[in-house]
Amino acid sequence: MIDLIGIGLGPFNLSLAALLSNQPNITSKFFEQKSEFNWHKGMIFPHTTLQVPFMADLVTLIDPTSRYTFLNYLHIQHRLLKFYFLEDFEIYRKEYNHYCQWVAGQLSSAVFDTTVIKVALQENGNGFTVTVCEHGKVQTYMAKNIVIGTGSQPVLPPFLQSIAERAPHHCMHTANFSENFNFNSIRRSDTLTKILVLGSGQSAAEVYQVLFDQQFDENKNVKFQLDWITRSAGFFPMEYTPLGLEHFSPAYIDYFYSLPPTTKARVVSKQDLLHKGMSANTIRAVYHQLYERSIANQQTYSSLMSNCELLNATLGSTRNDRLSLTLRQHEQDHKSTAEYDCVIAGTGYKDELPQCLNRLFSAIEYDEFGQPKINRDYTLVYQNHLANHNNNSKIFVQNKETHTHGVGAGDLGLGAYRAGCIVNELMGKPIYDTETLDIFQKFGK
Numbered sequence: 001m002i003d004l005i006g007i008g009l010g011p012f013n014l015s016l017a018a019l020l021s022n023q024p025n026i027t028s029k030f031f032e033q034k035s036e037f038n039w040h041k042g043m044i045f046p047h048t049t050l051q052v053p054f055m056a057d058l059v060t061l062i063d064p065t066s067r068y069t070f071l072n073y074l075h076i077q078h079r080l081l082k083f084y085f086l087e088d089f090e091i092y093r094k095e096y097n098h099y100c101q102w103v104a105g106q107l108s109s110a111v112f113d114t115t116v117i118k119v120a121l122q123e124n125g126n127g128f129t130v131t132v133c134e135h136g137k138v139q140t141y142m143a144k145n146i147v148i149g150t151g152s153q154p155v156l157p158p159f160l161q162s163i164a165e166r167a168p169h170h171c172m173h174t175a176n177f178s179e180n181f182n183f184n185s186i187r188r189s190d191t192l193t194k195i196l197v198l199g200s201g202q203s204a205a206e207v208y209q210v211l212f213d214q215q216f217d218e219n220k221n222v223k224f225q226l227d228w229i230t231r232s233a234g235f236f237p238m239e240y241t242p243l244g245l246e247h248f249s250p251a252y253i254d255y256f257y258s259l260p261p262t263t264k265a266r267v268v269s270k271q272d273l274l275h276k277g278m279s280a281n282t283i284r285a286v287y288h289q290l291y292e293r294s295i296a297n298q299q300t301y302s303s304l305m306s307n308c309e310l311l312n313a314t315l316g317s318t319r320n321d322r323l324s325l326t327l328r329q330h331e332q333d334h335k336s337t338a339e340y341d342c343v344i345a346g347t348g349y350k351d352e353l354p355q356c357l358n359r360l361f362s363a364i365e366y367d368e369f370g371q372p373k374i375n376r377d378y379t380l381v382y383q384n385h386l387a388n389h390n391n392n393s394k395i396f397v398q399n400k401e402t403h404t405h406g407v408g409a410g411d412l413g414l415g416a417y418r419a420g421c422i423v424n425e426l427m428g429k430p431i432y433d434t435e436t437l438d439i440f441q442k443f444g445k
Contacts, residue, residue, distance in 0.1 A: 005143035006030035007116045012398035013149030015058040016419040018068040031114040037104040042178040053089035056413035062420035073099045116356045127393045147396040152349035163315045174203040174346040186341040193224035199346030200230035205278045226302045231309035238277030246439040248408040255443035256406035351400050374404040
């Protein structure tokens with residue numbers, strides 16, 4: 001029996017796999033359906049960086065002596081001095097992805113091109129049976145514990161989702177922009193092509209920037225009109241001051257975890273700008289782009305509007321049909337219609353347990369909001385009738401616990417800390433010191 005099977009291999013499970021490589025007494029396998037590690041591949045644009053410092057790598061904040069740190073990666077790549085002279089804490093997204101690929105390539109526990117089909121409790125209640133399709137062959141493993149690291153999934157409003165399925169070049173989530181956007185597939189010959197970007201997060205801003213730079217052809221003729229709307233009150237920056245960032249800390253997790261569920265839901269709903277806004281540098285760069293283009297009062301061929309919500313969208317049956325949109329300006333309560341050839345929506349992501357666990361859904365406890373209960377040690381809470389029979393086998397979750405542990409669930413900077421906590425649970429003793437990540441402020445009594 002394997003001690004731990006991981007489902008999904010994004011940064012968080014990769015962090016756990018890296019830490020476990022130093023624990024020979026723990027056997028593990030991490031299954032990923034993609035053929036290689038790729039983190040948000042559709043959003044790796046030129047010049048784009050992480051929104052967190054390089055120390056938010058896979059291991060540094062829990063084990064800075066690990067051979068899998070980003071600095072050691074630079075050392076092995078003969079890039080350390082170049083990075084030193086760069087004098088920038090924020091690393092390129094492309095290099096972060098390559099760093100993760102470098103780590104994954106050294107881990108025998110990382111298994112790619114493998115889909116987990118189903119997970120079931122063993123009949124004796126001790127452990128799990130995991131069925132996978134590994135390199136095209138169905139295999140079955142026995143695991144004492146499971147860790148879910150499948151990440152969040154892009155979400156479109158239902159009316160956009162139906163259009164995206166039918167016409168992926170005309171409507172897409174920002175996560176699929178690099179894969180699906182093709183100007184030649186939406187170009188109009190009868191009038192100016194129109195493209196709309198939705199949302200005011202970092203992804204929407206970066207897509208807007210990429211498209212802005214493509215608006216003119218080699219003869220300086222405009223190719224398309226580019227508009228950007230958000231239902232938010234404005235194009236505001238993400239909170240990125242040091243005291244605000246202390247919400248991404250073990251101390252805040254402890255505070256938040258102790259709150260009643262109704263209070264947690266209310267608090268999370270007010271914290272969007274802690275983790276969903278644009279960086280101030282991106283906003284400044286966008287403004288520079290607009291300002292430079294407007295010199296001599298030239299047309300920008302672009303408009304921006306906040307407080308504007310997309311209520312509905314329809315697409316005709318022919319290739320030349322435009323999307324018909326219904327919009328509403330909140331504060332004026334004014335409805336309007338518009339037509340576009342392409343809509344790219346930065347409408348967020350959802351966190352759900354993967355369908356391969358559906359045989360276990362009835363064994364999990366849920367709160368009054370229908371979300372799974374999660375212990376402070378990042379394990380799912382079992383139903384009472386199961387807990388007594390399965391108390392030695394656990395299902396850990398990574399980046400599924402915002403509703404129980406707070407806004408830091410998806411933060412790369414807390415990934416190593418959480419992985420360290422999981423290693424300690426698996427080992428039954430403190431291998432990693434999880435008490436060292438101290439901060440200045442207190443959040444409660």
